[in-house]
Amino acid sequence: MREEPAGLADLLAGVTAPATVLFVHAHPDDESIATGGTMAALAAAGHRVLLLTCTRGELGEVIPEDLRHLQVGLPESVDDGDQLARVRLDELAAATRVLGVHTGFLLGTAPALAPGATARVYRDSGMSWGEDGRARPAPQVSADSFSQQPLDRAAADLAALLRLARPDVVVTYDDDGGYGHPDHIRAHQVTLAALDQVRDELPARLWVTASDAGSSSGRLVEVAGDADAKRAAIAAHGTQTVVEGGRFALSNGIWQDISGFERFRDATPGGRPRLAATRTGGRMRTVLAAVVAGVLVCWLGTLLHGHVAYLATTPVPWGAVLAVVLCASAATAVGLWRSALWAAAVTGAVAFSANCLLAGTGDVPLIVTQTAQPTGVALAGTIWLAGSAVATVLAVLLTARTLRRSRA
Secondary structure (H helix, E strand, C coil), X not given: CCCCCCCHHHHCCCCCCCCEEEEEECCCCHHXXXXXXXXXXXXXXXXXXXXEECCCCCCCCCCCHHHHHHCCCCCXXXXXXXXXXXXXXXXXXXXXXXXXXXXXXXXXXXXXXXXXXXXXXXXXXXXXXXXXXXXXXXCCCCCCEHHHCCHHHHHHHHHHHHHHHCCCEEEXXXXXXXXXXXXXXXXXXXXXXXXXHCCCCCCCEEEEECCCXXXXXXCEEXXXXXXXXXXXXXXHCCCCCEEECCEEXXXXXXXXXXXXXXXXXXXXXXXXXXXXXXXXXXXXXHHHHHHHHHHHHHHHHHHHHCCCEEECCEXXXXXXXXHHHHHHHHHHHHHHHCCCHHHXXXXXXXXXXXXXXXXXXXXXXXXXXXXXXXXXXXXXXXXXXXXXXXXXXXXXXXXXXXHHHHCC
């Protein structure tokens, strides 16, 4: 076996070499873009790399003009995505050869099929872009799409493959799917449910791709993967990508650097598979973080806002201005951290609500706005109270703009 690149030893901690590593991805091209560097590095180091692809990518957007008739929904479309699926499976085969994948599987096709079940196809669910820059379900989703199929059925198909392949390590997305795509989220859910079905038979280690909005909080590992193999694998998906030098673009035309460095989080504390936090759990953590941040902003801003300088007799409430900037910055930071407009709004709203309480509580409120008070004190209090509301609106607008620009 070759010497392993940095990070692989951590990814395979506790596993006897050579390891069997199963990657679970939603569509053809996801394996190359999200984990191609690590897959190639694992294969080069002598480990057995397996890939399960859940859908055939029937609803992908097609880049080459001479193949645009394969894209569903266009006037020149030839069918409902079956021809595009065949092309994308050919691209997938070429990419997996580059990455050194030992065997590829399709969910719903034996051996990734529950015993006694008839072969089935999990179709691409499609997606749309939300205002927050994250993927959302498409306006119309067919009943046979991957995200709409019963979770237990898909999990049983994956569990059948797990029992046969007996991987030491399983890799999939975090619970946000990387950027919110419904099929990526479903792949995460199916993987966890399948591991739960075989947990007494197969103590596989679980890793998820690290993302800013996912709820997994396990140990972070960065793998120095094979960037050259990753580049070649991405280029193999010619209907979906354009590659120039060390960068690539999808159908949106936004260029992204191709890096062999890929990050993962351990989702198996104690070496046992577990069901990671649900989307609800992730939202609750976001709410808690936003509330705590809002309270801290109120506290720090209130301490700061009372600092007033004077030019002759003219008050300069510099502390209040800095407090407003603090509020806008904190709310924006929380919104971008969780990739959610509402997180920015909650942070600012909590700070403003707490300010209102401080301005109206007690005989001597901590935030003074009455004009009967000395001019500088009242001016500073008014700027801080009203400014926290304005800062919240600005934070939401800034978060929305930033997420739209970086949604790819």
